[in-house]
Amino acid sequence: MIQMMAWLSVGFGFGVVVVRRRSVAILLVGCQSAAIGMAAVSLSPGRSQEFFTAAAVLIVKAAVLSVLLGAAVLRTREQTRIRSGVNPLMRMALTLVAILAVNLLLPSMPGINPDVQRASIALLCIGGAVFIFRRATILQLVGVLIAENGLALAAISVAGGIPAVIELGALFDVTLVISVAIAFHDRIYLLLGSGDSSLLTELRD
Amino acid sequence: MIELGAAPPLLALAGAALIPISKPGLAHRLNRFFAVAVAATALATAVIGANSAQSGNTWILLDPLGSVFLGVNGLIGGMSAFVSPVYLAHSQRGLFASGARWYYLGLYLFWAALLAVPLVGNLGLAWLLIEMTTGASALLVAYSGQRRALEAGWKYLLLTTLGLTVALLGIIFLYAASAPHGSGLAALDWSSLRRAAPQIPHPAAMISLVLIIGGLAAKIGWAPVHHWLPDAHSEAPAPISAMLSGALLPSVMLIAWRVQLAVGSSAGSGASRDLFIAFGLISLGVSVPFLWRPMAIKRLLAYSSLEHVGIMALGIGFDQPLALAGVILHVWGHALAKSLGFYATMPIFRLQPTASRRPAVGIARLSADAGGALALSILGLSGLPPSPLFFSELLILMGGLAAHQNVVVVFMSLMLALGFIGLASQLIEGLLGRPRQLGRGGPGRSRIRELSIATGAGLLILSALAYYLPGSRLLEAFQRAAT
Numbered sequence: 001m002i003q004m005m006a007w008l009s010v011g012f013g014f015g016v017v018v019v020r021r022r023s024v025a026i027l028l029v030g031c032q033s034a035a036i037g038m039a040a041v042s043l044s045p046g047r048s049q050e051f052f053t054a055a056a057v058l059i060v061k062a063a064v065l066s067v068l069l070g071a072a073v074l075r076t077r078e079q080t081r082i083r084s085g086v087n088p089l090m091r092m093a094l095t096l097v098a099i100l101a102v103n104l105l106l107p108s109m110p111g112i113n114p115d116v117q118r119a120s121i122a123l124l125c126i127g128g129a130v131f132i133f134r135r136a137t138i139l140q141l142v143g144v145l146i147a148e149n150g151l152a153l154a155a156i157s158v159a160g161g162i163p164a165v166i167e168l169g170a171l172f173d174v175t176l177v178i179s180v181a182i183a184f185h186d187r188i189y190l191l192l193g194s195g196d197s198s199l200l201t202e203l204r205d
Numbered sequence: 206m207i208e209l210g211a212a213p214p215l216l217a218l219a220g221a222a223l224i225p226i227s228k229p230g231l232a233h234r235l236n237r238f239f240a241v242a243v244a245a246t247a248l249a250t251a252v253i254g255a256n257s258a259q260s261g262n263t264w265i266l267l268d269p270l271g272s273v274f275l276g277v278n279g280l281i282g283g284m285s286a287f288v289s290p291v292y293l294a295h296s297q298r299g300l301f302a303s304g305a306r307w308y309y310l311g312l313y314l315f316w317a318a319l320l321a322v323p324l325v326g327n328l329g330l331a332w333l334l335i336e337m338t339t340g341a342s343a344l345l346v347a348y349s350g351q352r353r354a355l356e357a358g359w360k361y362l363l364l365t366t367l368g369l370t371v372a373l374l375g376i377i378f379l380y381a382a383s384a385p386h387g388s389g390l391a392a393l394d395w396s397s398l399r400r401a402a403p404q405i406p407h408p409a410a411m412i413s414l415v416l417i418i419g420g421l422a423a424k425i426g427w428a429p430v431h432h433w434l435p436d437a438h439s440e441a442p443a444p445i446s447a448m449l450s451g452a453l454l455p456s457v458m459l460i461a462w463r464v465q466l467a468v469g470s471s472a473g474s475g476a477s478r479d480l481f482i483a484f485g486l487i488s489l490g491v492s493v494p495f496l497w498r499p500m501a502i503k504r505l506l507a508y509s510s511l512e513h514v515g516i517m518a519l520g521i522g523f524d525q526p527l528a529l530a531g532v533i534l535h536v537w538g539h540a541l542a543k544s545l546g547f548y549a550t551m552p553i554f555r556l557q558p559t560a561s562r563r564p565a566v567g568i569a570r571l572s573a574d575a576g577g578a579l580a581l582s583i584l585g586l587s588g589l590p591p592s593p594l595f596f597s598e599l600l601i602l603m604g605g606l607a608a609h610q611n612v613v614v615v616f617m618s619l620m621l622a623l624g625f626i627g628l629a630s631q632l633i634e635g636l637l638g639r640p641r642q643l644g645r646g647g648p649g650r651s652r653i654r655e656l657s658i659a660t661g662a663g664l665l666i667l668s669a670l671a672y673y674l675p676g677s678r679l680l681e682a683f684q685r686a687a688t
Binding site for chain 1: 377389406436
């Protein structure tokens with residue numbers, strides 16, 4: 001189950017790399033978070049009560065953050081589409097190269113399913129690629145969320161799961177950071193009339 | 206005694222809870238009370254921790270290593286809180302409608318997390334606290350609400366979050382390798398990691414270490430992952446810039462150092478030390494050319510921070526008693542001198558508004574107090590004797606020679622000399638050039654004078670301590686922690 005959900009999550013991630021609309025990207029990352037949450041719930045039998053709680057919180061997080069991001073998109077309609085400087089096929093190719101390179105460099109780590117490890121690394125790379133290649137602030141946030149989903153996937157695959165305090169604390173921190181980032185996005189939109197991060201270019205040396 | 210460690214962050218949290226809900230006039234008075242109370246408690250806890258054997262548990266650890274950083278965070282946070290009313294009195298409300306309350310809420314939450322970082326006895330909890338500093342401080346960076354501040358805050362928030370994501374992956378790998386059957390939170394205690402280190406396979410330890418330290422580097426501001434640092438430090442309110450530079454960067458570096466001490470032996474202690482040396486060299490190499498370029502004061506101070514975290518990284522990487530003594534001294538000296546520099550920008554920007562965007566000119570002609578504060582700060586940071594940074598850099602260089610890192614020492618000496626010349630030339634122009642505008646008085650000039658006198662005295666005391674630090678009990682405790 002966890003392997004299937006892991007690779008399904010990678011598929012959703014690739015979707016975000018190529019889609020144009022912010023709303024579709026949010027839907028995809030919401031599905032990705034939910035898939036990882038369901039994988040965690042499926043691993044709960046035989047594990048601690050705290051692990052089940054953390055798994056349930058993962059699913060709640062998927063819903064809450066998707067709603068927050070969706071609401072931000074509704075509040076900040078773009079007059080024209082924010083285009084990435086790199087076309088979708090090239091984005092996909094570069095992301096694939098990064099995933100293959102990092103996975104080739106990293107050996108299998110003890111205590112983690114090798115397949116899940118590869119998928120986690122892939123999600124981290126996809127998150128980084130979305131952050132680098134996309135210019136819309138909301139899409140950059142989606143990139144951060146994808147990378148965080150990669151962490152969640154690695155965390156649930158560890159034997160017994162990582163300590164619930166860390167898992168729940170990390171979820172809280174991510175939610176806090178995304179909420180703060182949405183506040184930034186709103187303010188940037190208010191100031192510039194667009195959530196295009198490439199307009200933020202005043203600080204250069 | 207362990208419970209004593211909880212007092213400083215809890216007191217700061219009380220400040221975060223009470224100040225924002227009080228009336229504006231009372232808020233400033235409460236702020237002064239909490240600034241003094243939290244700083245005094247932190248300094249007292251640091252003194253007790255520095256003079257006692259290591260004691261603690263998963264949540265709180267009182268040891269000499271953490272105490273050095275706790276003291277710095279207490280002092281710099283207290284000074285920043287103390288001068289904040291001066292900043293708020295002349296700032297325009299931008300990001301928040303009810304400015305001061307949100308400012309104080311953010312400042313005290315940020316300070317509470319900063320005070321807790323050196324005290325926590327567990328890697329996972331340390332990561333959570335570091336991530337918590339991001340949310341609060343990002344809002345403070347963008348406090349002015351101006352376009353440049355938003356850009357700086359946005360970069361800071363996202364780049365450091367991505368870096369910390371990489372660090373957490375390393376922590377997950379380390380946990381999986383050190384506790385294969387799931388031992389719970391205690392498996393990530395510093396002491397547990399040290400005990401488990403010999404059993405961790407070398408590649409797993411090495412990869413975990415690289416991911417954790419590489420990820421934390423983005424928050425420490427080590428080059429080449431420093432891009433947020435000059436922007437955030439230059440655009441944040443001056444008291445927050447001081448906390449970012451003097452307290453946040455060294456605190457996160459402490460966690461990287463603790464990771465190296467805990468699992469470095471399993472990863473190959475030479476390789477883990479080389480990682481610090483590499484970050485140190487790159488940071489020095491990247492920062493020094495910027496110290497030669499005419500730029501706005503706060504941006505210059507930000508690049509100076511990059512230089513100084515590089516020097517600290519080299520000291521840790523050399524891992525010799527003299528170098529470690531230098532690191533202790535450097536953390537304190539840099540924090541004091543850099544904070545004064547940032548505080549001095551408050552009256553300077555009032556006297557010469559263009560100085561917030563362009564190089565300052567002729568500050569000494571406009572205000573002797575502000576010019577004196579800036580001179581004390583920059584001369585201290587450049588390492589001009591009797592600045593404690595002169596002695597700390599000397600100790601680190603001697604440590605490097607003892608570690609047989611001769612090439613690194615030569616490069617470091619060259620960079621320090623170039624950095625000194627760059628900073629000194631910027632200072633001469635900034636103080637003595639012909640000002641573009643006539644002075645019209647700035648905020649809190651008497652407070653800047655008081656701060657300059659206090660900081661000058663503090664720097665001289667640190668310089669005197671440089672003589673006693675090598676061979677002291679504190680350094681012996683450090684060495685015990687490192688072996």
